[in-house]
Amino acid sequence: MTCLILIGMMGAGKTTVGRELARRRKMRFADCDHEIVARTGVNIPTIFEIEGEAGFRRREAQALDELTAEPDLVLATGGGVVLDPANRALLAARGVVIYLDVPPQILWERTRHDRNRPLLRVENPRQRIEELHRQRDPLYREVADIIVEGGRCNPGAMVRQIEKALQALDKTSCEH
Numbered sequence: 001m002t003c004l005i006l007i008g009m010m011g012a013g014k015t016t017v018g019r020e021l022a023r024r025r026k027m028r029f030a031d032c033d034h035e036i037v038a039r040t041g042v043n044i045p046t047i048f049e050i051e052g053e054a055g056f057r058r059r060e061a062q063a064l065d066e067l068t069a070e071p072d073l074v075l076a077t078g079g080g081v082v083l084d085p086a087n088r089a090l091l092a093a094r095g096v097v098i099y100l101d102v103p104p105q106i107l108w109e110r111t112r113h114d115r116n117r118p119l120l121r122v123e124n125p126r127q128r129i130e131e132l133h134r135q136r137d138p139l140y141r142e143v144a145d146i147i148v149e150g151g152r153c154n155p156g157a158m159v160r161q162i163e164k165a166l167q168a169l170d171k172t173s174c175e176h
């Protein structure tokens with residue numbers, strides 16, 4: 001069985017939907033951010049404070065490389081993973097990449113009270129989400145094998161959409 005990699009903006013539901021998808025398919029679940037937190041022993045905002053975004057991105061690239069080496073894995077990535085061209089090449093090569101495509105308004109509603117996303121600790125987080133979305137949406141599309149629209153869908157409905165798309169894709173092995 002192949003590895004399934006979820007990409008998309010902060011608040012798209014990668015962590016939530018990924019965990020549920022793994023449960024349904026009886027696959028192991030991992031989350032790049034959780035892996036980084038486990039390795040460093042501090043939370044994401046603290047890594048940004050101490051090492052800056054560049055330091056976080058180095059750790060993210062390392063975690064991505066190691067985690068995607070395993071088959072049979074559902075992997076939730078962080079929203080900025082696609083910024084690095086080397087990460088994009090790795091994503092495309094190592095699994096079925098699933099873009100959770102959610103409009104900025106809903107991303108904002110889901111993340112507005114969450115303090116764990118340092119890139120949104122700005123005066124106007126709503127505008128920031130729109131800017132990041134404009135910058136990243138083409139990158140997500142560039143590497144995606146499957147695009148799932150998740151505006152007003154609950155996580156269960158998103159998992160069902162993904163499973164349907166996977167059947168249609170019929171891309172069942174990591175060894176291609």
Ligand SMILES: Nc1ncnc2c1ncn2[C@@H]1O[C@H](COP(=O)(O)OP(=O)(O)O)[C@@H](O)[C@H]1O
Pocket residue numbers: 008009010011012013014015016017076110111150152153154155158
């Ligand atoms: N499909 C969904 N419908 C409603 N709320 C959702 C959905 N997916 C995620 N959420 C909620 O949105 C927030 C962000 O979800 P999360 O899985 O952390 O997103 P990501 O990992 O993509 O940043 C969480 O509070 C989660 O419960």
Ligand SMILES: O=C(O)C1=C[C@@H](OP(=O)(O)O)[C@@H](O)[C@H](O)C1
Pocket residue numbers: 008009010011014015033044077078079080081116117118119
């Ligand atoms: O979009 C981003 O650049 C980031 C998204 C976060 O993960 P989620 O997408 O799971 O929120 C986390 O990796 C970090 O705060 C940076």
Ligand SMILES: [Mg+2]
Pocket residue numbers: 014015031033076077078
């Ligand atoms: Mg997440």
